[in-house]
Amino acid sequence: MKTEILTLNTFSVQKAKDILFAGGVIGMPTETVYGLAGIGTMPNAVKKIFEVKGRPSDNPLIAHVHKDYDLNKLVFVEQEYAYKLIKAFMPGPLTLVFKSKGVVCKEATCGGETLAVRMPSHSGCQKLLKAVDMPIVAPSANLSKHTSPVTAEHVYNDLNGKIELILDGGKSSGGIESTVLDVTGSVPRILRAGLITKEMIEEVVGACEIAYHKDGDKVKSPGVKYTHYKPLCETMLFEQSQLDLVEIEYEKAIKQGKVPYVMCTDEVAEKFSDKNLLKLGLTPEQVASNLYDKLLEGEKKADLIIAVAMPDEMGVNMGVMNRLRKSCG
Ligand code: AMP
Numbered sequence: 055m056k057t058e059i060l061t062l063n064t065f066s067v068q069k070a071k072d073i074l075f076a077g078g079v080i081g082m083p084t085e086t087v088y089g090l091a092g093i094g095t096m097p098n099a100v101k102k103i104f105e106v107k108g109r110p111s112d113n114p115l116i117a118h119v120h121k122d123y124d125l126n127k128l129v130f131v132e133q134e135y136a137y138k139l140i141k142a143f144m145p146g147p148l149t150l151v152f153k154s155k156g157v158v159c160k161e162a163t164c165g166g167e168t169l170a171v172r173m174p175s176h177s178g179c180q181k182l183l184k185a186v187d188m189p190i191v192a193p194s195a196n197l198s199k200h201t202s203p204v205t206a207e208h209v210y211n212d213l214n215g216k217i218e219l220i221l222d223g224g225k226s227s228g229g230i231e232s233t234v235l236d237v238t239g240s241v242p243r244i245l246r247a248g249l250i251t252k253e254m255i256e257e258v259v260g261a262c263e264i265a266y267h268k269d270g271d272k273v274k275s276p277g278v279k280y281t282h283y284k285p286l287c288e289t290m291l292f293e294q295s296q297l298d299l300v301e302i303e304y305e306k307a308i309k310q311g312k313v314p315y316v317m318c319t320d321e322v323a324e325k326f327s328d329k330n331l332l333k334l335g336l337t338p339e340q341v342a343s344n345l346y347d348k349l350l351e352g353e354k355k356a357d358l359i360i361a362v363a364m365p366d367e368m369g370v371n372m373g374v375m376n377r378l379r380k381s382c383g
């Protein structure tokens with residue numbers, strides 16, 4: 055199969071719609087990462103998504119809808135506070151997990167009782183969702199376990215020959231996957247950290263819990279138990295208090311004839327100006343936005359990526375550190 059990349063416009067959206075309604079899957083831009091999209095009410099399309107990615111069959115998909123879509127068609131909004139969150143953060147990088155009405159097929163929810171729903175804020179993605187006017191289920195458009203894509207080219211590099219079309223909507227601005235929030239209980243619970251932070255949620259609804267997953271736990275959000283985001287080269291991760299070790303590992307790699315790169319914030323990079331660098335930016339938002347792009351750049355250039363952790367795990371850094379550990383830890 056030939057994989058075509060088309061700039062997202064009226065013409066390509068029509069083409070995407072035709073493929074989707076015929077049960078096909080496509081690459082689609084969102085403000086978080088690129089998605090591998092299929093119509094959520096079509097079991098065969100959903101099966102194709104799992105096949106193309108090599109995704110474990112117990113890891114459910116997020117349903118994406120346009121901003122005027124009536125969520126009540128898909129889910130039971132049982133908690134009053136959920137309306138406040140919808141008002142405050144949708145459209146945007148927040149996924150809410152509700153009790154499902156079963157409209158989105160069981161292949162997408164992996165037979166579970168709940169459905170995760172999101173309204174992307176990416177304007178091109180909104181155009182596609184509006185044109186289709188159906189829930190589009192989409193995991194990240196990478197091969198399972200590899201780094202999530204933030205450009206059409208990244209999608210192409212993983213899925214060339216496996217899908218017909220990738221809509222190019224530019225580089226994803228957010229850079230890490232959405233915050234996944236369970237809103238079925240009396241207090242919202244973060245299942246996956248992202249750009250909508252615990253602090254931001256608390257500001258709107260007062261309380262917010264974090265689901266910590268330990269070995270052996272029955273996992274509420276299956277995706278969090280899998281290794282993810284792995285670049286194709288060797289990786290290491292050090293704390294900011296261990297910069298001497300970064301230095302040692304870097305020199306060791308050079309002596310072994312390897313090409314090492316240090317991946318870190320711009321601030322830390324100032325201490326390593328004599329080294330190969332993958333600079334992530336200054337603010338946590340910049341770091342999130344650049345993280346996957348730099349990991350994917352790094353795996354091409356480097357034999358070894360030595361990553362330096364963020365200074366803390368507050369706010370957006372919680373989501374960043376969660377990804378850094380899974381990619382480089
Ligand atoms: P991905 O689309 O690859 O970013 O993964 C979607 C994430 O959302 C994974 O961590 C899934 O486990 C999680 N997820 C999707 N649907 C549900 C659901 N119904 N309940 C809890 N977590 C979900």
Ligand code: MG
Nearest residue numbers: 193194195202
């Ligand atoms: Mg993913």
